[in-house]
Amino acid sequence: MFAAIDRQNVLRRSSFTLTSAIEAFLDPAIIVSVLLCSALYFNDRMGPHYLILCALSFALSFPGNVAFHEIPRRMLRKQFSNWLLFVGILGTFGVVSGYVHYFPQDLLLSWAVITPFALIGCHVLVRSTLPRVISMGQNQRVAVVAGVNDIGIRLTQQFRDNPYLGTKVLGFFDDRSSDRLQPTNGVPILDTMSRLAEFVKRHHVEAIYLALPMATQPRILQLLDDLKDTTASIYFVPDIFVTDLIQGRLDSVGGMPVVAVCETPFTGFSGVIKRASDVLLSTLILLMLTPIMAALAVGVKMSSPGPVIFKQRRYGLDGKEILVYKFRSMTATDNGAVVKQATKNDQRITPFGAFIRRTSLDELPQFVNVLQGRMSIVGPRPHAVAHNETYRKLVKGYMVRHKVKPGITGWAQVNGYRGETETVDKMEKRIEYDLEYLRNWSLSMDLWIIIKTALLVIKDRNAY
Incomplete structure (x- = not known):
């Protein structure tokens, strides 16, 4: 639920890696663990009613929302507001159904007070240690970017600024000579577009980001055709996203893909x-x-x-x-x-x-x-x-x-x-x-x- 109720648009990993596993399971695990520890502290018998409460808590909080990328102040605000919402939903159910009477009131109060601080403490700990684990290489995905332009450079900067994304960018591919290219903030220019597929196969590149202008459609189609002989994941980063989008996202109309440029967040x-x-x-x-x-x-x-x-x-x-x-x-x-x-x-x-x-x-x-x-x-x-x-x-x-x-x-x-x-x-x-x-x-x-x-x-x- 934490991820479902938080729709802030950030660059996220789609593959099941250490980072995505922690993002999904950390919050539910902490919430359930604090509940069980509270039961042990108050010497309460853990019968079937605890199993049901643990299952409800896990279902409401999964997938979690660790949000490694966020500044500490926003992280604190989000944790407390998410937890208040969680307690409100679960508490309403407990009162209406009468299920709340199966548990000591002191236990429930302790669980409600301790959990948000436990969540924040674990988030801080993970934020400080996870980049070191990722940097060991076992949980990094190797990527390249096709196209040296504003959006391609911004993309590589996102990966640099967010080590939790677990993506290592090897460099850029572009057909222009070096004197015609803008500064790339230290990211190397590897080769021309025509050598991209060969490089991907030779270096076992896992992800390719095509940061090319939509006006170069023939070139994009040619690249996609060349890359069919690789196993890399391919992502197109259209230059429309350099504009100020409101709820920008990919949608479809009768199977035809369309991009929402300005849309209300309150759909569906x-x-x-x-x-x-x-x-x-x-x-x-x-x-x-x-x-x-x-x-x-x-x-x-x-x-x-x-x-x-x-x-x-x-x-x-x-x-x-x-x-x-x-x-x-x-x-x-x-x-x-x-x-x-x-x-x-x-x-x-x-x-x-x-x-x-x-x-x-x-x-x-x-x-x-x-x-x-x-x-x-x-x-x-x-x-x-x-x-x-x-x-x-x-x-x-x-x-x-x-x-x-x-x-x-x-x-x-x-x-x-x-x-x-x-x-x-x-x-x-x-x-x-x-x-x-x-x-x-x-x-x-x-x-x-x-x-x-x-x-x-x-x-x-x-x-x-």
């Missing part, structure tokens, strides 16, 4: 998971906060004349106009062709409105929008229609954020881009984070954004 099962989590969380939050929302409604009504709920015109999924609900915090409610953004010490904001804006309580009615299907809990924040029409002309890729439903909170907001965007530079940074969310979405990322929002909302000073 991912869309079902996203919607189900939105409905479940929104329902729980609205049920828990109904008394608070009733009190806020009274406060809004008493603070100034006007409606309790302010309905804002916003762009939603696919750029279609929607109505977004908020508790009214201003005496004036601009919602037309020209909308003035709220600023610090804005005279339109009522004293009670300042409080609910600072604490984000004015956003609570948007959970109703989530249940309606207009919004999601996490996603790019919706902007006023008037602002959209302005910024879509000034910020490249601005409308791409509408490939998903707008959110109550988002990746940009938890990274400091909440509140007024008085300059184009600030809006560009907000859009940059929105597009990063689209490229890297995972359920664990959503969970982390929700947790971080809850931690930041009280001390945030960018909302007014």
Whole structure:
């Protein structure tokens, strides 16, 4: 599950090697081991109920998601959010089914607290030792790259920067003379394309990466024909991937291959998971906060004349106009062709409105929008229609954020881009984070954004 709920696009090994085996089995093994050690510590009899719990835990966490390539901070965030999601799913099942009563509560609590730290500790240990094991040569795959260009050089750099991938690049093949080639960062030029197949057979090369422009199709077809006499795996790295893709992936239409250049991350099962989590969380939050929302409604009504709920015109999924609900915090409610953004010490904001804006309580009615299907809990924040029409002309890729439903909170907001965007530079940074969310979405990322929002909302000073 850990790998299934984390869809960040990275270069991965496809063959069953030491690296891929550790990636798949390390997390499930640690989770089950901590459970069994906890049972031994508490002297609990390990009957069939433990076998069932171990099987469920293994099934939920397999394949694991060690993510050797990631920076430590992101690794920590991912481990805690993945584990919270795991505990939430398993805990809900245990409570609903009554299965939780078969285990001592202290044991379950210890398992829930110790496991994330055990996961992090083992990940750090493996990250520090695995490169040495791989460098011994038994778990490395020998590869070459055809084509000296930006994408080929970036590819070799990826292999250099990620020793966990277990791939050793011997060098490049290219037909041009050395004086016409760009620097290759120390990776040697081995020979011309015509000698590629011979080299592959002689040196037992296991993988060939064709980093050639799509305009050279006849040359690519000739190379593929020459390489049919080898046993090497062949990968085509099209130059389209030097562009800024959103959920770029290979697909097919009636058996005809197509490449997705700009696509929503919420297709297929991912869309079902996203919607189900939105409905479940929104329902729980609205049920828990109904008394608070009733009190806020009274406060809004008493603070100034006007409606309790302010309905804002916003762009939603696919750029279609929607109505977004908020508790009214201003005496004036601009919602037309020209909308003035709220600023610090804005005279339109009522004293009670300042409080609910600072604490984000004015956003609570948007959970109703989530249940309606207009919004999601996490996603790019919706902007006023008037602002959209302005910024879509000034910020490249601005409308791409509408490939998903707008959110109550988002990746940009938890990274400091909440509140007024008085300059184009600030809006560009907000859009940059929105597009990063689209490229890297995972359920664990959503969970982390929700947790971080809850931690930041009280001390945030960018909302007014």
